[in-house]
Amino acid sequence: MKAAVFKGVGTVTLDERAMPEISDEEVLVKVHAASICGTDLKIIRGGHFRVGPDETRVLGHELAGDIVAVGDHVAHWKVGQRVSVVPNIGCGHCDMCRRGLNNMCPNYDAFGINIDGGFQQYMVVNPAALYGGNLFEIPNSLDYEAAALVEPLSCCFNAWKDLSVTPEDRVLILGTGPIAALFLQLARSYGARQVIVVGRRESRLQEIAGQGATDTVNSAAVDVHDEVMRLTGGHGVDVALTCAPAPELQGLALGLLARYGRMNFFSGLTKGSKVELDTNKVHYWGLTLLGSTGSSIKDYARSMKLVESGQIDVKSVISHRFGMDEAVAGFDHALTGKGMKTLILPQEAKLR
Template identity: 50%
Template sequence: MNAAVFHEPGVVVVEDRPVPAVGPGDLLIKVRAASVCGTDLRISRHGHFKIAPGQHRVLGHEVAGEIVATGGPVVGYAVGDRVAVTPNVGCGRCGMCRRGLNNMCPDYEAFGVSLDGGFAEYLLVPAFAVQRGNVFGLPAGPPFGQAALAEPFSCCLRGVQAVGVGPQDDVLVVGAGPIGAFTVLLARLAGARRILVANRSRGRLDRIAGYGADTLIEVGDRDLVAAVRAETGGRGVDVAITAASSPQVQADAVQLLATHGRVNFFAGLGQGDPATPTTPRRWS
């Protein structure tokens, strides 16, 4: 089968690999769609602490496809099922996993990181990942290209829920890429009063308008803090969600919070980026 394989930072090779062998309890998925995440780009450029030097890894962790083989009977799954796969597999035993936070497990495995991922014609989901709930059946409707986005979309859902967006909230989303678009859509569904989106490029802002944004702010070289303060009459926003990987954006987002505001630093920072001290403005 064809697979896109990370060899070392800067080197990803499309190569021929054997179709994985299916062991007891495993599922073999014919990949129909796998989307490219910022994490894939970061790994391809800089590597990952869970990929040892010299180790090769098939990238890709946002995957939808069809089950084409099972390792014996696997309860709840059958050949022909349309499924989406979620990437992180918690150990199932630690304090984080017991709280349902398997994405915070210190001993996690993940497709496209410590396990071969979805940038290949076939993805093997090992029995332990099947048992820990990493494979979800799909309804008949959505095409695979949309279903592959279930994973980033669910991350955004969690991100919006974590800051408790509701009908009294003015919400600022910084970054108008796919994550920003999902966040806008979900903030709208959560009942946000007003949604402001800031981005550097006009093109992406125009595209996000249809997702429910009320105010589009082209930051350009314009200061984000000044622009949002002007738009909100100096009040700031109740919720800020950063969907752009930038320490400056994180610092600015904190400055823009109204009293009792909440912030979610959704987009992570690169390894070299220092965490910026972020002191909220004082109110007297």
């Protein structure tokens, strides 16, 4: 079988590997779709502390496929079932896992991080993932591409759920990538009265405007603070999400929050970044500043329902598809930052 293997900073190669063998307690998944995430690109650019200097890794934590082999001791799962995974596998006994926060477990394992993930033709699902509830059967109405994209939506949903958005709220989304587009859809499906998207590229803003933003702001052309205040009649925004790794966006978003505003610092910054924030505003205006990373199994289950019911169209964020033989070109493409979501389809040899 073929696998796109990360071999240290800047290096991914397409390798021929033996078919993985499973134990009595494992399941083998034939991967049909795996999408490239900003996290994959971050690892290719700078490595990851869970991938040692002498290790290699198949990245990819947003994936879907079908079961082709089931260990003798595995209950509930059958060959032929269509499945997707929640990538972060909790240890099952720490305080975070006890609260159902497998994404916050300090001793986590994760597909595509410290165990081989989706950018290969066949992937082993280990016992911890099976027992932890990380494997999901895909509803009939979803294809593999949509199922793979439930994962990034679940990370957005994790951030979204604690912002308590209502139809009274004006929402500000800073960024125009796939994550920003998913937040836009969440804002619409939760009935936010106004959704303002800020970005630097006019083409992206136009695209996003077509997906239901009430307003767009080109940060290369106008002063974002002034323009958002103008668009909200001097009110500011009730909810803000930073969806790009630029430190200055965090202070900008806080500055635009109205009284009782809520925000989530969704995009991580470069390690060691420090941002100065007006905490007096947080105090006197009763603001809520949140952060989130990954998603719990519960977040994932709910996100699957949002996709299954048609409330969120995750496939609308796909811009490019590459076959397995073109996987390295797919990463190179994604690294340029062009387009929205790039998918690798491991069972297709070539798509272009």
